[in-house]
Amino acid sequence: MSEPGIVMERSVGYLLSFVVVLISCSTAKRSNIVLFLTDDQDVTLGGITPLRSTIELVANEGVTVVNAFATTPICCPSRSSILTGLYQRNHGVFNNSLDGGCSDSVWQQNLERDTFAVALKKANYTTFYAGKYLNKYGEASVGGPQHVPPGWDDWVGLVGNSRYYNYTLSINGTPFHHKDQYLTNVLSSYALDFLDRQTLYGGDSPFLMVIAPPAPHQPFTPEPKYKGVFRQKAVPREPHFNRANNSDKHWLVRMQPSPLPLKTIALLDHFYASRWETLLSVDDLVKEVVEKLRSVALLDETYIIFTSDNGFHLGQFSMPWDKRQPYEFDTRVPFMMRGPGIGKKSLSKSPVALVDIFPTLLQIAGLESRPTDGRSIIPIAPTGNRTLIFEYKGEGSFQVDHSCPWDDLNLSHCSAEACCKCQDVTNNTYSCIRSIADPWVDFLYCRFEDNESWGEVYNMTEDPYQLNNLYPLMDSREKQYYDSLLSQ
Ligand SMILES: *[C@@H]1O[C@H](CO)[C@@H](O)[C@H](O)[C@H]1NC(C)=O
């Protein structure tokens, strides 16, 4: 008696999936993707404030994701996470050096052949990359600028780390040196040229663009027309700024001098202003690309994402200037996105990590993603729960600054300019759980690999500046539980 009913349900099911297939075929034109990836741009210290056009053209036309994180707050490992969707522990790129896996031959032979570009290229996307890639890209021992990573049709790769002048670009494998052309503007002209060619010869195939300007990375060099525009700006004097007593923090943060001397504070304020000035050229770049998309009638079918590889600090907890720490200023990143189906001026508190970019881009392209440590952020949820892992491996010295008195090879990034307060050390090696269940729960649990068995825990809903380390108050069973999550 029940047979016909079952058959009926099945055929309804088949019919429904058939309808779904028809619908997805009839809207067959797949969306284009433009990903802007800045370098070391904080969000917690006001890093997006100078981007007026970007806010108007991307955030106000789409969504601002307020809980976006880098899971490893340092360039090369974070960019490797973006390209692969994997945590550091799964991609094995541990620092910005070749021996740490940055753009080395192991990377080139394995994960570089499995980036989102390779997947989208296989699905007939036309792909374009311009700007900083991985810090060791272009080194002679790993193929030099002749090496063009697979998956990219148009390759404008910056050799080495961020610079504003006097740099080499690999143009599809041929090196070109530029002495006095401001890099952000050069990237803009390559991007606009690519868009012109898409409209002339692109046919129906969608495109993927990644545009990765050097700003606001050190040496913080603004374009001449913007130099001094923000000279009145200074690092916000928030509760953690130049905090003198950091005895609740791990070894590196406890290094002296604390607070920082006035001379260093003046330098931090100057860096802060210069960083904003470098971002004005990024804002022009975004505006030029969006206006070009509009003028060739492609804007409505294009997703635009704006984010950064990691945050930055200037004087918080009396640390000079750098990233690499598990705190808010280094792990939180700007994240704005517009595109088909995304409501204007929306705000999402749903936690997002840079490992989500891989599955998100594949979803936009209509592809099934291989397993990653992320998840697609489309459809954008207004709120959500998430448990993320943050991890970092501290660097030891590879350049001893002889003007500083230290001879400990576990230290690194120590300079007289930063009053010999080092910015990294091998025991700055940590893994953390960041757990968010909006709006009730938001906490950070970190364990350091050092000889102090150091732990730090912050209740972010009550203590947004991370002034009270709750680890000493936590009971041992709770610690065991979180430690077991970290070792999975
Ligand atoms: C890509 O293009 C090839 C050749 O035109 C075609 O056979 C293939 O089906 C296309 N693949 C996708 C995913 O559109």
Ligand SMILES: *[C@@H]1O[C@H](CO)[C@@H](O)[C@H](O)[C@H]1NC(C)=O
């Ligand atoms: C330009 O870069 C080259 C090689 O990277 C370097 O040797 C040279 O000193 C730089 N020139 C300036 C003016 O910075």
Ligand SMILES: *[C@@H]1O[C@H](CO)[C@@H](O)[C@H](O)[C@H]1NC(C)=O
């Ligand atoms: C620093 O803070 C800790 C804990 O809050 C306190 O025990 C210690 O006395 C303080 N040290 C100084 C030098 O004020």
Ligand SMILES: *[C@@H]1O[C@H](CO)[C@@H](O)[C@H](O)[C@H]1NC(C)=O
């Ligand atoms: C980079 O990482 C590798 C692998 O973990 C390590 O051997 C090397 O010492 C690291 N480099 C620095 C400067 O710490």
